[in-house]
Amino acid sequence: KQEVTQIPAALSVPEGENLVLNCSFTDSAIYNLQWFRQDPGKGLTSLLLIQSSQREQTSGRLNASLDKSSGRSTLYIAASQPGDSATYLCAVKRTWGSGYALNFGKGTSLLVTP
Amino acid sequence: NAGVMQNPRHLVRRRGQEARLRCSPMKGHSHVYWYRQLPEEGLKFMVYLQKENIIDESGMPKERFSAEFPKEGPSILRIQQVVRGDSAAYFCASSPPWSTGELFFGEGSRLTVL
Numbered sequence: 070k071q072e073v074t075q076i077p078a079a080l081s082v083p084e085g086e087n088l089v090l091n092c093s094f095t096d097s098a099i100y101n102l103q104w105f106r107q108d109p110g111k112g113l114t115s116l117l118l119i120q121s122s123q124r125e126q127t128s129g130r131l132n133a134s135l136d137k138s139s140g141r142s143t144l145y146i147a148a149s150q151p152g153d154s155a156t157y158l159c160a161v162k163r164t165w166g167s168g169y170a171l172n173f174g175k176g177t178s179l180l181v182t183p
Numbered sequence: 184n185a186g187v188m189q190n191p192r193h194l195v196r197r198r199g200q201e202a203r204l205r206c207s208p209m210k211g212h213s214h215v216y217w218y219r220q221l222p223e224e225g226l227k228f229m230v231y232l233q234k235e236n237i238i239d240e241s242g243m244p245k246e247r248f249s250a251e252f253p254k255e256g257p258s259i260l261r262i263q264q265v266v267r268g269d270s271a272a273y274f275c276a277s278s279p280p281w282s283t284g285e286l287f288f289g290e291g292s293r294l295t296v297l
Contacts, residue, residue, distance in 0.1 A: 073225075101284045112187075112274060113226075113288035120284075158226070162284050170216065170228040170239060171286065 071096045075159055075174035082149055083182050090144040090177045092159030097137050100162040103171065104133050104144050107156045116157075117144070121164075149181045185210065187277050187289035188257075195295045202262040202269070204292045208277030215258040216286060217250055220272040232258060265296045 072095040082088050092102070101120045105113040117126045117133040119142070125134040132145040146153060156178045160171035188207040196202050208215050217229040228242040232252040243250065247265075252258040262269055272293045276286040 103285065105288070110293075112189075112290040113276075115285060115287065118285045160226075170231055170242070171218075171226075172228075173218075173226040175223075175225040 071099075071161060071163060071172045073159060073161055073172050073174040075157075075177050077177060078175065079178040079180075081180040081182065084149060084151060086149050086181075087145070087147050088149055088179070090146070090157050090159075090179070092142040092144070092174055094140045094142075094161045094172070096163075097140050098164045099137065100164045102133075102135055102142050103160045103162070104131075104142075105158040105160065107158055107176070109156075113158065146179075149179075151181045151183050153181050154179055187212075187275055187287055189273075189275050189289035189292050191292060192290060193293050193295070195297060196265050197297050198266055199264050202265050202294055204260040204262075204273050204275075204294070205257040206260070206275030206277075206289060207257040208275075209279075209287055212277035212279050212287070214278045214280065215252050216276040216278075217258075217260050218274045218276065218288075220274060220291070222271070226274065229260070262294070265294070267296045270294055270296045 074093045076091045103118045104116040107113050119126050119135045130147040135142045156176040158176045159174045190205050215232045218226045220226045230243050230250045231239040247263045249261045272291045274291045276288045
């Protein structure tokens with residue numbers, strides 16, 4: 070059974086700081102890994118999608134890496150801003166035959182203070 | 184292109200009543216997924232549907248819960264005889280048939296059972 074863990078559960082940083090969020094998964098047989106952002110009372114916004122054959126993806130100030138063999142992914146946020154405050158979720162897609170069910174971590178709650 | 188639309192956004196039911204949650208996928212998307220987010224828990228997969236077919240319902244509780252995605256109209260998640268433990272946010276996601284595996288989520292429906 071795939072278990073997804075995110076560390077830390079909560080993080081508070083001053084504005085402008087670079088930061089790293091961690092995600093680990095127990096079964097390396099994954100199809101892809103997706104990072105989401107969730108604002109309070111809102112839905113999920115897809116940030117980055119990394120296929121199992123890829124090592125990293127970048128979008129603006131965000132960079133996500135994937136090391137399948139060690140079961141780890143990191144989300145790097147450069148020059149953090151108060152608007153980055155949200156919960157960040159990591160999700161892994163299984164490689165079974167059909168469907169796109171994702172296994173989610175519980176998230177890292179990020180607070181960026183002005 | 185409108186995103187995934189869910190309604191109602193908030194629903195209050197008394198124990199024993201029925202709850203119906205609706206999801207309209209993004210235009211061109213024929214795959215729909217339902218996830219549940221319990222307080223302090225991560226998102227859990229419930230069911231994956233294509234038009235008129237349930238592909239994977241391995242995450243659905245065995246009783247009281249059902250889902251459909253008819254040829255015409257939105258996907259519906261139906262919870263009969265609700266109990267307090269059903270109080271949660273229910274998220275719908277969709278993807279196109281040619282997807283790389285990326286899911287697009289709606290804003291969620293928040294069910295409160297009194």
